[in-house]
Amino acid sequence: MSRVWDDTSKMKNKNQKMQVLKEDLIKYSKQIGILDIEIPELVFYGEEYKEIVTPVLTRHGLSSNRGGRYTKKFGHCSYYSRIIFVNIRANRHLRELRNTLVHELCHYRFRHISHKLIHRRIKLILKGKQYPKKHITYPQVPFI
Numbered sequence: 001m002s003r004v005w006d007d008t009s010k011m012k013n014k015n016q017k018m019q020v021l022k023e024d025l026i027k028y029s030k031q032i033g034i035l036d037i038e039i040p041e042l043v044f045y046g047e048e049y050k051e052i053v054t055p056v057l058t059r060h061g062l063s064s065n066r067g068g069r070y071t072k073k074f075g076h077c078s079y080y081s082r083i084i085f086v087n088i089r090a091n092r093h094l095r096e097l098r099n100t101l102v103h104e105l106c107h108y109r110f111r112h113i114s115h116k117l118i119h120r121r122i123k124l125i126l127k128g129k130q131y132p133k134k135h136i137t138y139p140q141v142p143f144i
């Protein structure tokens with residue numbers, strides 16, 4: 001098999017994953033009670049995430065100081081920008097990417113809960129559990 005073929009097939013697969021995750025974003029946001037107008041934006045590349053998040057953090061008097069490190073993370077979430085990052089480059093299966101998406105959505109919707117509780121909640125959410133609607137306000141302290 002030629003190298004060109006491999007690259008093309010990989011890219012197509014990535015696009016398909018991104019398409020599914022965009023649909024998942026809407027589905028799970030609604031299911032866990034995020035209001036339609038507050039459904040966060042979803043980006044797949046660390047550079048794009050940083051470009052959007054950094055000026056907003058600065059405007060709130062917070063500097064991110066993270067350099068380019070978002071590109072190494074599986075995911076991240078910013079309430080201030082209402083944006084979620086799921087790293088498509090991490091080369092993971094759709095199931096794992098979906099897990100990251102729901103993980104970040106849990107930070108967004110439930111905010112201060114522990115990771116232990118998030119992991120428990122992800123399982124319930126993937127099984128279809130619903131949560132009441134809630135208005136997402138800006139926090140006083142950024143989530144790291």
Ligand SMILES: [Zn+2]
Binds near residue numbers: 107115
């Ligand atoms: Zn987390």
